[in-house]
Each structure stands twice: as C-alpha cells, then as structure tokens.
Amino acid sequence: MELKQNISFAPFLIAGLIAGVLLSVLHYSTNITSIFPSLWASFYALFFLFAHSYERNKSILLVSTLLASLLAALPLAWQFQSLENSINTPFSAILLSLVSAYALNTFNMHYQANQFKFQYALLFYAVWDTFVHILVALFFASVCWFLIFITDLLFRFLNISLIDQLISKAWFSITSTVLYLSIGLWIAATANQVIRSIRMILLLICRYLMIPLSLIGIVFFMGLVFKGMQTTTEVPYSLSVLMSFLSIVFINGIYQAGQTPQPTSALYIGICRAYLYITPFFPLLVLLFMVGKPLNVSHFQFLISSLILLAYNIAYAVIAFRSKLFLSNAMEKINIVFVFILIFITVCAFNAGVLELFPKSNTVYKSPPSTSIS
Secondary structure (H helix, E strand, C coil): CCCCCCCCCHHHHHHHHHHHHHHHHHHHCCCCCCCHHHHHHHHHHHHHHHHHCCCCCHHHHHHHHHHHHHHHHHHHHHHHHHHHCCCCCCHHHHHHHHHHHHHHHHHHHHHHHHCCCCCHHHHHHHHHHHHHHHHHHHHHHHHHHHHHHHHHHHHHHCCCCHHHHHHCCHHHHHHHHHHHHHHHHHHHHHCHHHHHHHHHHHHHHHHHHHHHHHHHHHHHHHHHHHCCCCECCCCCHHHHHHHHHHHHHHHHHHHCCCCCCCCCCHHHHHHHHHHHHHCCHHHHHHHHHCCCCCCCHHHHHHHHHHHHHHHHHHHHHHHHHHCCCCCCCHHHHHHHHHHHHHHHHHHHHCCHHHHCCCCCCCCCCCCCCCECCC
C-alpha cells in the first residue's frame, strides 16, 4: 500500500487538538452519561489519521471514516454499558469487539487507497503496519509523559507547582495524551521504511513463536485426554480463547501475503499441522462446558465469540489438512469472508436491543467443581 510522498504534520496536529478538546468536553459534560460519544470521537480521530496517509479524496475520507468509526464504537459502547450495569462481560466479547474495530480501520485504509478493488497484500500490510504505528504512538506518548513528570519534579524542587496542578486536571491529561498520540502517528507515517523493518521483525517473531505455542497447545490437549478431561479446577475459558486467537495471528504471520517462502522443515511443518488440527478443540472446550448453563447476557456473548473462533479454527484446520504445502492461498479468501462475518455479527449480536432479550446476571461464569466428559 503506497503512502503519500510528503505527509503534512498539520492534519495530525489539528486532528489531535480537536479530538483532545472534544474528549475533554465530553468528560466534563453532565448531560452525557453514555461512553459512546467518547468512543466514537476517539475511533474517528484514529481512523482518520491512519487513513489520511492513503487518501485520494478528502470528502470520501471524511464520510467513510464516519461510518467505520460508528460501527467500531457501537459494540464496545454496549460492552462498557454492560460493565456499568454490573453484568459480567467476557474477555472474548471485548476482544472480538476490538478485532472488529481493527478490521474496520483496515478496510477504511484499503478503501482510501484502492476502493473496492480488493488486494489481499494491501489488507495484510495495513493490518501489521497499523499495529506498528500504534506501538510507535504509544511509545512516543509515554516518553512525552515521562518528560512531563521529570519537569514536574524539577519544578517542585524550585517550589513551583504549576506542572503538578496541570497534571491533576483531567482536561490537560486527556488533551495532552491525544495530542501526543497524534504526533506519534505522524512520526510513524513519515518513517515508512523503519515501520516495514519492524513489521518484518514481528512477522519473524510469529514464525519462531509458532513452535512453542504449538507445543504448549498439544501438551495441554494430550494432558486433558489422558486425564479423561476430569478436573477439579475452573476451565481456563479466557486462556482457551487466547490460545485459539494466537494461533490465527501466528499462522497469518507465517503465511503473510503468500509472497514469502513458507517453512520447509518437516519437523516444523508437522508440529504446526498437528496444532492446527487441534485448535478447534479450544473454543469447543468452552462451548462444551456451557451446555446446560442459563443463557444470560454474558453467556450469550461468550457463545457468539466461541462459535466464531471455532468456525475460524475449523477452516484453518481443513486448509492445513488439504493443502500439499503447509498453507495455501485459500487462507486469503477465508480471512476476508470471516472478517466481514465477524464485523456483521459483532455489530448485530452485541447491540443493546439484542442483549436486552437475555436475563441479566452479574455472576461470573464458572465450571462445576468436577466434570467428566470422557
């Protein structure tokens, strides 16, 4: 995905100031009780800055970002609303909402550069470059705040409390943080070659960490099989979801956009294949222990998240089984289709209207003291 040659600092500065001031006003507003306006404003600013480097038409950028940020903010707003109502919100539901928002940002960036002419390589690199941009922005903001705290300590030594008073004000903290993040995103956007190098490092990490992740998953699976899946402890639901999610991330890091050589080691391929075959077990384990449980709000969210992960893992297992190589380009179609399904389900299933159909419960979802499904 080609960036503009000369990326102006002004849009990042202006967007950061406007977003910071707006979020500060929303923070102090007593008439607004929902977190949705703040989430929408935050996502709009982020999506706008990410896509600005690829935009061809400012009007299209403004409108498409408006829609993408709206769809990203709604599910998370409903999750936070559930937490405010003392309803236990599963980790997987929040993770799914964040992945949906991330995917919407990626499609928004792709649309600015290529509109509806889908190119998987562009989508893939947008996903990973965005992650690196976020890391750079967070690092820059952290360094800025570190310098502010140092300045505060030095000034307090001189009995000057101006910086300390500013830090204690929410409007200053919010505006400054948003501004620093915006500047950090501009720095990342202007250092494209460095970003690509960091991206390649992350992809190599995925390749090397796939083996230990596979071994951990295989050993855990064999341990449960040999124990007859009898346990006196709680089933690690969040860890099971995380194992399933990480397998998807690492496998895509290995495949990349199908433009790099795949691993050729028979041992490496054998271990990874074996792990892909058992990855559907992790979300299935969660679904298995949900049998007979009352379908309240939190259980419904967990059910949706687990079903999506299960379908994703089954698709990857089938690809690994049928492909002569370790992976095949069928992953590209699977990824695009599943991401659209994920966004649709997240927006439709995690909305307030649907969640109100289920009884509210603030009890944490736990497994029975002793269960056997052998």
